[in-house]
Amino acid sequence: MNLLPGLVLLFFHKRWRVAFPEGRFWYWMALGSIAAAGLVEFASTAVDRLSLYLTPLQVVVLSRLPFLLCKEISPETLAVITILGYAAVLFVWLNYATHAVHWIPYQNTMFLW
Numbered sequence: 365m366n367l368l369p370g371l372v373l374l375f376f377h378k379r380w381r382v383a384f385p386e387g388r389f390w391y392w393m394a395l396g397s398i399a400a401a402g403l404v405e406f407a408s409t410a411v412d413r414l415s416l417y418l419t420p421l422q423v424v425v426l427s428r429l430p431f432l433l434c435k436e437i438s439p440e441t442l443a444v445i446t447i448l449g450y451a452a453v454l455f456v457w458l459n460y461a462t463h464a465v466h467w468i469p470y471q472n473t474m475f476l477w
Contacts, residue, residue, distance in 0.1 A: 370397035
């Protein structure tokens with residue numbers, strides 16, 4: 365999940381540097397997330413643990429993306445796309461993960477089928 369924000373940051377790197385001069389740290393985080401995606405085949409557990417430290421990249425890039433792309437796409441549209449993307453990830457996890465039932469605190473009678 366860190367790969368997409370890392371690629372977005374690298375693709376819009378010039379705009380990012382103009383708008384956010386402190387972006388060098390996030391540039392290295394983006395490179396780390398891309399490298400982690402390439403190494404997942406060899407050391408999946410280590411990459412998974414390392415990716416937890418790279419997760420703030422998602423928050424920083426996706427929250428600043430409407431500002432960077434305000435001329436091409438409306439900020440409201442980007443916000444809806446981001447929310448729908450995360451909703452899709454949570455939907456898939458909640459409905460298809462074998463251990464998802466352990467994360468649901470109780471079964472409400474309104475939601476029982």
